[in-house]
Amino acid sequence: MSAVAPPSAGDLTQEQLLEAYRVMRTIREFEERLHREFATGEIPGFVHLYAGEEAIAAGVIAHLRPDDYVASTHRGHGHAIAKGCDVKGMMAEIYGKANGICHGKGGSMHIADLDLGMLGANGIVGGGPPLVCGVGLTAKVKGTDQVAVSFTGDGGSNQGTFLEALNLASAWHLPTVFVVENNGYAEATSSAFHQAGVDVAKRADGFGMPGVVVDGFDFFAVHEVAGEAIERARSGGGPTLVECKVGRYFGHFEGDQQTYRAANEVEDLRRDRDCLNAFARRVTEAGILDREALDAIDRSVATLVEEAVTEAKASPDPTPADVLTDVYVSY
Amino acid sequence: MARTITFQQAINEALAQEMARDETVVVFGEDVVGGSGAPGEDDAWGGVLGVTKGLYPQFPDRVLDTPISESALIGAAAGAAASGLRPVAELMFVDFMGVCLDQIYNQAAKFRYMFGGKAVTPMVVRTMYGAGIRAASQHSQALYPIFTHIPGLKVVVPSTPYDAKGLLIAAIRDDDPVIFLEHKVLYTLEGDVPDEPYALPLGEAEIVREGGDVTVVALGRMVHLASAAAATLAGEGIECEIVDPRTTSPLDLETILESVENTGRLVVVDEANPRCGFAADIVAQVSEQAFGDLKAAPRMVTPPHTPVPFSPVLEDAYVPTPDAIAAVIRETAGSPTPA
Numbered sequence: 001m002s003a004v005a006p007p008s009a010g011d012l013t014q015e016q017l018l019e020a021y022r023v024m025r026t027i028r029e030f031e032e033r034l035h036r037e038f039a040t041g042e043i044p045g046f047v048h049l050y051a052g053e054e055a056i057a058a059g060v061i062a063h064l065r066p067d068d069y070v071a072s073t074h075r076g077h078g079h080a081i082a083k084g085c086d087v088k089g090m091m092a093e094i095y096g097k098a099n100g101i102c103h104g105k106g107g108s109m110h111i112a113d114l115d116l117g118m119l120g121a122n123g124i125v126g127g128g129p130p131l132v133c134g135v136g137l138t139a140k141v142k143g144t145d146q147v148a149v150s151f152t153g154d155g156g157s158n159q160g161t162f163l164e165a166l167n168l169a170s171a172w173h174l175p176t177v178f179v180v181e182n183n184g185y186a187e188a189t190s191s192a193f194h195q196a197g198v199d200v201a202k203r204a205d206g207f208g209m210p211g212v213v214v215d216g217f218d219f220f221a222v223h224e225v226a227g228e229a230i231e232r233a234r235s236g237g238g239p240t241l242v243e244c245k246v247g248r249y250f251g252h253f254e255g256d257q258q259t260y261r262a263a264n265e266v267e268d269l270r271r272d273r274d275c276l277n278a279f280a281r282r283v284t285e286a287g288i289l290d291r292e293a294l295d296a297i298d299r300s301v302a303t304l305v306e307e308a309v310t311e312a313k314a315s316p317d318p319t320p321a322d323v324l325t326d327v328y329v330s331y
Numbered sequence: 332m333a334r335t336i337t338f339q340q341a342i343n344e345a346l347a348q349e350m351a352r353d354e355t356v357v358v359f360g361e362d363v364v365g366g367s368g369a370p371g372e373d374d375a376w377g378g379v380l381g382v383t384k385g386l387y388p389q390f391p392d393r394v395l396d397t398p399i400s401e402s403a404l405i406g407a408a409a410g411a412a413a414s415g416l417r418p419v420a421e422l423m424f425v426d427f428m429g430v431c432l433d434q435i436y437n438q439a440a441k442f443r444y445m446f447g448g449k450a451v452t453p454m455v456v457r458t459m460y461g462a463g464i465r466a467a468s469q470h471s472q473a474l475y476p477i478f479t480h481i482p483g484l485k486v487v488v489p490s491t492p493y494d495a496k497g498l499l500i501a502a503i504r505d506d507d508p509v510i511f512l513e514h515k516v517l518y519t520l521e522g523d524v525p526d527e528p529y530a531l532p533l534g535e536a537e538i539v540r541e542g543g544d545v546t547v548v549a550l551g552r553m554v555h556l557a558s559a560a561a562a563t564l565a566g567e568g569i570e571c572e573i574v575d576p577r578t579t580s581p582l583d584l585e586t587i588l589e590s591v592e593n594t595g596r597l598v599v600v601d602e603a604n605p606r607c608g609f610a611a612d613i614v615a616q617v618s619e620q621a622f623g624d625l626k627a628a629p630r631m632v633t634p635p636h637t638p639v640p641f642s643p644v645l646e647d648a649y650v651p652t653p654d655a656i657a658a659v660i661r662e663t664a665g666s667p668t669p670a
Contacts, residue, residue: 069414102447112446119413120446124437130406131438137407138414141357141393148410161433164403171398326448327483328507328581 012223017283020062020219022297024054024276026087027078029305031250034077034094037309038254044096047108050078052217052249055275056181057082059222060149060242063230069117069135069148071128073181075248076121079151080111083118091308097315104318105326125186126159128152129178133165136174136239147233149177155186157200166207166241175233177226180243181216187252188260204241216246217273220282247273333525339382339518341492342457345499346383346419348528350390353417356503358386359395360404360421360457367396379423380459380518401431405456409439409508412454417503422458424466425474425512439508440483451506455499461514461552461602462639462650471639471646473551473602476609478510479579485509485533486580490554492522494577497531504530514552534581538590542570545660546590548613549573549600557600559653560660569664579609587613588621595626596663600656605633632659 012020031051037043050057053075061070061082072079080090085101093100094108101111112120119135122128128150135148152162157180169176180200184191191197204211210232214225222244229240247269251258258266283289336344350356363383365376377384387394397404401422408420422428428435435456442450462471478486485507489495495513502509539554540561549557554575561571572590576583591597597617601610610631617629634649661667 069410071410100447102445102449105447106445110441110445112442112450114413114446114450119410120442122438124433127406127433127438130403130434131410131413133403134407134410134412134416134418135414137357137359137395137411137418138416141355141416148414161402161406164398164400165406167398168400168403168407172395327444328485329482 020058023058023082025301027054027081029301046253048075049250053246055219056216056244059219060226071119071131071150072121074109084116085113088308091312092315095312098318099315126156126161129162129165132176133168136176145234147175151179154182154191169239170207173238176239177229178241183246183248201243209239211241213243216244217275219279333523336524338492338520341496341524345496349503356417357393358419364396405431406434408454412452417453419455424470425458425460426469436481440481452508453506455502455509457511459515460512463516467641468638476603487511487578488551492524497529501530533578536576536583536586539573539575542572544570545596546594547571547573547598553600556653560656591621592624597629600632627663630659632656
């Protein structure tokens, strides 16, 4: 008998675990591929990659129903994939194509699908938190048990909109969860400086709501904390602030030379903290999933992302006349 | 059946009737109930000037006070609109747009377009504008040109109780975000208003007064000052045609152009500051599209390009007066100034 009990996977079913792994692997593959494709110069504009932070999107959104909402950030691909947005449509959008998820009108920073409760990535840091207050109000007025989750970075947590939204959510007792993805950097400025090293979660106390710090590399920890917060919101218990401590594998944007980071920082994170490795180790060591099941997901995700890129490149551009659609034009 | 009520009552009635008709209509803002959580009477204020008074007792679950957090409350309106409500958020004074503009112009105004047409944002921001009550620089501005500049927004500037009710109902039923600007001096203005609900189309100008000599385009409170000037000028033999666009977005340029085609002369009266403003926009469009019809240079009557001053003497000098409007119209008509 082993002296140490093998790690469990909580009360997650095999099916839930496979789905969580599929979501995280899809995000990773999508972002790693974008990193390579962006370097070719074929992708217009700029992109902000979520690689490294997958456990948060997967762990939180696993608790959400299709009719629940998320408001995302400029680093939004992970939330969109976890909320069920079409991966091929997202890729086509990032390439600016007519069949993109926003018909080429939005791009990486505005990926949205209202039918799936994806209120949009957001080009404005701190733009999303007030929006989820509105969604929470909708649920309350209509008497549904929907929940709205806002994702914000550590940078966004210093915007007035974030603090105003926490207060309004508390005053109105809204079914909301505010997730802060603290990846240690607001663009290039360290959280040790910009929030004076103080946990964002501590601010929750000032707004009369629970505040929890969780390891954002650990899917199981995020899943557990988010589950409690979302259940609290859904059952009328009001908002929660969840701060996930994490790290990003790429720069603020693609092309960022990241000279503000320590030389081995990302290498160390990838080796020691990687959420996919940790997840795989835990579920295989606990004997819940075998490696082959995970490998099969890896293969199917690789195929999906390969097809997404190939099809996006071959997709038609919008026509210039499309500039004038999807908005009223009176001039 | 029409009866005489005030501009303020017309707005209140539009809100009450739409809330009764449609359970997704909600009203929130700072002190729109006024007194939430306080020991005194419910609905103590009903808005800082009482415009929403009486709504809370009728719809206690759908009329909400907010913290003084304009970004949060305007953003909440955008999120609520995107998820199935028809919120009417009150931004107490339009001057406060500076603290929440991102939620209006980067969020609400752009959802439909940047999400590829798959979002609707049926929200209204009701807001008070204008000079005339000695409220000084930060509570007196006429900032509708800033909203008019933003694609995706609709902008309403009503001048009468009848228009206020019909246009507000249309704004609430519209699927795009609408900024609805109420001139604080007009709240006590009385007029005939039908008691049943009705919607007036957004983007349709009203010819307030017919005349063949000079086209005068005016908005909001300026319609009344222009009308006073026109009455004076009629006694001098100058007939003004006053066109009230009622909405700056969409803009009924057709009606303005048709009038200029008849008169050949244009004066735009605008309470907003002159640079890159509403008057400048109308003059530019008429000059570009109807240059051949013009018999005289188009003119603008606006305040000076200064902040709104406080002292009564200064504020009265700031706002265009009927005399100042009449003087410019006379010059445009080529008539001598009466002795």
